[in-house]
């Protein structure tokens with residue numbers, strides 16, 4: 001049975017390395033997991049004053065896309081040793097209104113991506129902190145820190161590294177096992 005997974009990409013940049021990795025993972029994951037990128041770029045900044053019977057349409061659409069998925073994969077770069085602000089905003093938007101978080105209980109996994117050497121370790125681990133509060137059981141092993149990402153993709157953003165493809169396949173298989181073992185609430 002195919003499991004539907006929402007993919008949240010932390011970068012808003014058109015040619016983002018993180019999006020290229022997410023798209024490579026979509027191919028690798030099929031057919032066991034169906035990965036669908038849920039866009040975060042159009043979400044108004046979270047402001048409780050905008051919560052009402054009719055919150056911003058982009059918030060409602062995002063919340064329902066997350067709510068209907070069985071799990072969430074985060075693929076993110078690192079900004080200033082943490083997660084990009086747009087990703088934090090998406091977490092906040094999905095978490096409200098109070099008591100109706102779209103994230104609650106969804107199994108999750110994190111892939112952090114950097115053109116640098118450290119594989120966005122800081123972003124990877126900062127992201128784990130809100131996911132605890134959001135009650136999302138996060139895959140622990142393997143960890144995925146994709147460093148020197150610019151060397152792994154061609155000019156069109158296609159993954160060219162067989163070693164990385166093999167690693168991402170292992171990661172996806174473990175994530176699928178994790179989703180099945182954890183279930184959703």
Ligand code: FNR
Pocket residue numbers: 011012013015016017018019076077078079080081082113114115116118119120
């Ligand atoms: C960065 N970058 C970056 N890289 C990193 O490894 N650690 C960091 O702390 C930061 N900080 C940072 C802050 C800001 C504001 C920007 C714009 C960039 C570089 C970053 O990894 C690089 O721009 C990536 O290409 C961003 O990922 P995408 O957009 O290609 O997915």
